[in-house]
Amino acid sequence: MRKKDVKIGLIGFGTVGTGVVRLVKSYQDDLLKQTGTTIQIERILVKDPLKNRPLSVEGKRLTTDPTAILDDPNIDIIIEVMGGIEPAKSYIQRALEKGKHVVTANKDLMALHGDELLHLAEASGCDLYYEASVAGGVPILKTITDGFSSDRITKMIGIVNGTTNYILTKMSRENVPFERALEEAQSFGYAEQDPSSDVDGLDAARKMAILASLGFHTGMNVDDVTCKGIRNITVDDLAYGKQLGYTMKLVGIAKRDERGIEVGVEPTFVKDTHPLAAVNGVYNAIYVYGEAVGETMFYGPGAGELPTATAVLSDLVTVVKNIQLGITGKNKSHTYTEKILKEDGDIYANFFLRLIVQDKCGVLAKLADWMAKEEISLEKVFQKPYATDKNEAELILVTHSASKKSIEQLLSKLKQSDLIHEIKSCFRVEG
Ligand SMILES: NC(=O)C1=CN([C@@H]2O[C@H](COP(=O)(O)OP(=O)(O)OC[C@H]3O[C@@H](n4cnc5c(N)ncnc54)[C@H](OP(=O)(O)O)[C@@H]3O)[C@@H](O)[C@H]2O)C=CC1
Ligand SMILES: N[C@@H](CC=O)C(=O)O
Numbered sequence: 001m002r003k004k005d006v007k008i009g010l011i012g013f014g015t016v017g018t019g020v021v022r023l024v025k026s027y028q029d030d031l032l033k034q035t036g037t038t039i040q041i042e043r044i045l046v047k048d049p050l051k052n053r054p055l056s057v058e059g060k061r062l063t064t065d066p067t068a069i070l071d072d073p074n075i076d077i078i079i080e081v082m083g084g085i086e087p088a089k090s091y092i093q094r095a096l097e098k099g100k101h102v103v104t105a106n107k108d109l110m111a112l113h114g115d116e117l118l119h120l121a122e123a124s125g126c127d128l129y130y131e132a133s134v135a136g137g138v139p140i141l142k143t144i145t146d147g148f149s150s151d152r153i154t155k156m157i158g159i160v161n162g163t164t165n166y167i168l169t170k171m172s173r174e175n176v177p178f179e180r181a182l183e184e185a186q187s188f189g190y191a192e193q194d195p196s197s198d199v200d201g202l203d204a205a206r207k208m209a210i211l212a213s214l215g216f217h218t219g220m221n222v223d224d225v226t227c228k229g230i231r232n233i234t235v236d237d238l239a240y241g242k243q244l245g246y247t248m249k250l251v252g253i254a255k256r257d258e259r260g261i262e263v264g265v266e267p268t269f270v271k272d273t274h275p276l277a278a279v280n281g282v283y284n285a286i287y288v289y290g291e292a293v294g295e296t297m298f299y300g301p302g303a304g305e306l307p308t309a310t311a312v313l314s315d316l317v318t319v320v321k322n323i324q325l326g327i328t329g330k331n332k333s334h335t336y337t338e339k340i341l342k343e344d345g346d347i348y349a350n351f352f353l354r355l356i357v358q359d360k361c362g363v364l365a366k367l368a369d370w371m372a373k374e375e376i377s378l379e380k381v382f383q384k385p386y387a388t389d390k391n392e393a394e395l396i397l398v399t400h401s402a403s404k405k406s407i408e409q410l411l412s413k414l415k416q417s418d419l420i421h422e423i424k425s426c427f428r429v430e431g
Contacts, residue, residue, distance in 0.1 A: 002324050003076070006035075007042040008316070009069035009100070011091055012082030013062070015189035016105050016132065017044065018055050019309025020079060027313070035320040043069045045082070070094045077319055079312060080104040081132075083193060089113055096124045101328060103315040105132035105308060108197075111206035111222045114213070118332045125329035127322055129315035134207040135160050135284040137307025138300040139314060144215045144288065145333065151290035153215040156254045157430065160207040162282035162303030163191045163198035164230050164250040169280040172238040172248065178231075190282055190303040200229035201250060204265040208252035211286070212263045216256050218337040225252075226264035233267055237425050240354060240396055241269050244380065247277040251430060260340035262347045269352050271431030344405040350379065351399045351407050354424040355414065356386055359393035363419050367395070370413050374406035392421055398429060 008024070010017055024031070024041055031039050041061070049062045069075055070091060078095040080102060082088050088109050092102050102121065104110065110117070110130045121128035131141045135158070144153065159165050163185040170181035182199065185191050190198075197203045205227040212220040230250050238248050246269035254263040270277045275297050279285040284302025289295055301307035322328045357363050364381075371378065377400045386392040399407070407426065414420040 003037050006037045006039050006077060006320050006323070007075050008039060009072065009075040009078045009095075010041050010044040011066075011069065011078060011080045011088070013044045013046050013053065013057075014081070015305050016081040016308045016312065017079075018053070019305035020081065020312050021055055021057065023306065023309050023313050031313075031317065031320075034317055036324060037320060039316070039320065042075055043072065045069055066091055070098060070100075075100060076323065077101045077103065077316065079316065080106055081312065082106075083108065085109055085112065089117070092117060092128075093120060096120050096126050096128065099124060099126060101127040101319045101323070102129075103312055103319060104128070104130050105312055106130070107133035107203065107206045107210060111209045114210065115219055122329050122332045127319045127328045127331055129318060129331065130210075131315045132308050132311035134210050135286060135298075135300070136162060136302040136304065137310050138284055138286065138298050138302065139311065140211070140286050140298050141214060142314075143298055144211065148215070148288065148290055148293075151292045153288055153290050154256055155289040156208075156211055156215050156252075156286060157276060158204075158208065158211065158252045158254075158286040159249050159276055159279050159284050160211070160252050160286065160302065161198055161201075161204040161250055162284055162301070163195065164201075164204070165279065165284065165302070166190060166282045167199075168230060168233070168238075168248055168250065171233070171235060172242070173280075175235060178233075185282070188282070189305055199231055201227040201265045202229075204250060204252050208254055208263050208265055211252070212254040212261065213335070214333055215254065215288070216261060216337050217333070217335050218261065218339045219335050220261075220263060220339065224263060224339070224341055226266070228266040230267050232425075234425075237354070237427070241352070244269075244352075244396075244398065245272045246270060246352070246429065247272055248427070249276060249279070251276070253430070256337075259346045260342040262342045267427055269427050269429045271429070274431030277431070344408065345403050347404040348401045349404065350401055350429040352425070352427045352429050353395075353397040353399070354426075355395045355397070355420055356392050356422040356424060357395050358419045358421065359385070359391045363393075364395075366417075366419060370410060371399075374402070374410045376400075376402040376406055376410060394424075
């Protein structure tokens with residue numbers, strides 16, 4: 001039977017929760033026309049009911065008691081925008097067990113326990129949607145599950161963390177120091193409660209695990225994703241990149257071929273001609289390569305109140321439509337690809353190396369010899385004087401495609417040599 005009024009329990013009233021309340025209020029008419037029901041936010045769970053909030057709601061709607069939402073039989077759908085693993089996981093489990101549908105923006109939880117929760121949702125005949133968990137306002141999950149259902153995705157390269165993209169853009173365009181750029185990202189509500197998960201790449205790794213699971217139809221865990229953050233990037237690295245026609249991005253790369261699957265997040269030099277190089281500030285983009293369609297790219301704000309709330313609301317509309325049609329509990333993804341993770345010897349890329357070396361005859365020849373032994377060939381090299389009093393030079397090298405394993409073996413040889421005084425940086429180059 002079609003419902004005339006759908007009641008929501010909102011868990012969390014911070015950046016995203018505030019956006020959800022604003023949009024439900026201002027789009028009530030559109031929501032009614034699309035779904036045939038009014039949508040009411042019945043109760044809102046918060047930690048501190050006395051906190052000053054940018055948006056006021058009637059006092060009685062706020063609660064600190066989760067059972068006031070989870071055990072209320074009038075509430076049809078839970079929107080979880082609180083974040084973290086616990087108690088969010090227990091709340092979602094309880095909601096599903098009670099027959100409530102769930103929409104969440106929680107990538108930490110979905111990357112770690114998504115499979116278990118999706119099974120529970122299916123068993124309970126409930127919907128569980130999580131579009132906002134990847135790339136904020138970019139509707140990428142629906143795109144890869146529905147839009148690409150007739151194709152075979154072999155590669156996804158994503159700028160999926162707004163905070164780090166904001167920081168890198170500020171550092172490279174305006175020379176703003178790292179710490180100040182991070183503070184700005186926090187003030188806009190882009191960063192996680194603990195921003196080290198943004199800066200150290202974990203947030204992007206969680207999103208890439210979700211994307212790879214859906215895009216490759218396999219069960220990827222966050223532990224399957226290699227992960228490096230942007231903490232050690234210097235303004236000098238960015239400047240050398242610029243000189244070579246590269247832009248630094250924190251990029252998630254998911255690829256599959258006949259040897260298996262690789263998924264990793266790391267600071268990467270993207271060639272300026274690649275469409276991802278033009279994605280700046282809090283914007284995210286996911287480049288998706290489908291065997292049949294070829295290259296595609298999806299772009300938009302990756303964080304922030306209203307962009308993220310649009311993704312939550314679009315899931316909400318889907319759930320309400322499913323309720324009206326009596327087809328809830330059927331959105332579990334299909335996993336039929338065997339998860340074979342590639343070894344480092346099977347992962348190929350071009351690499352950028354910045355070395356401080358002894359400035360004397362034969363160093364370059366020795367380096368070329370070590371590289372040849374690892375089957376690494378050079379695409380570009382240039383040298384600059386470094387500390388002339390110590391007779392040092394700075395060498396910038398870009399390799400042709402080489403395996404990650406051979407680069408790691410080369411780096412360990414360089415570390416042992418007296419000719420190489422310091423390995424300043426080593427980045428993947430994409431594009
Ligand atoms: N911010 C963004 O741009 C994006 C965020 N997300 C995800 O959305 C979720 C929410 O993020 P965001 O809105 O930024 O987070 P905030 O920190 O701004 O808000 C969290 C909200 O949850 C409430 N809360 C936290 N812990 C508890 C608890 N134990 N019991 C009851 N209430 C609690 C807080 O209450 P109180 O207000 O009283 O402190 C607050 O209202 C996270 O999973 C995040 O990763 C996804 C995409 C983008
Ligand atoms: N902290 C995240 C928020 C959205 O997922 C980001 O910066 O992208």
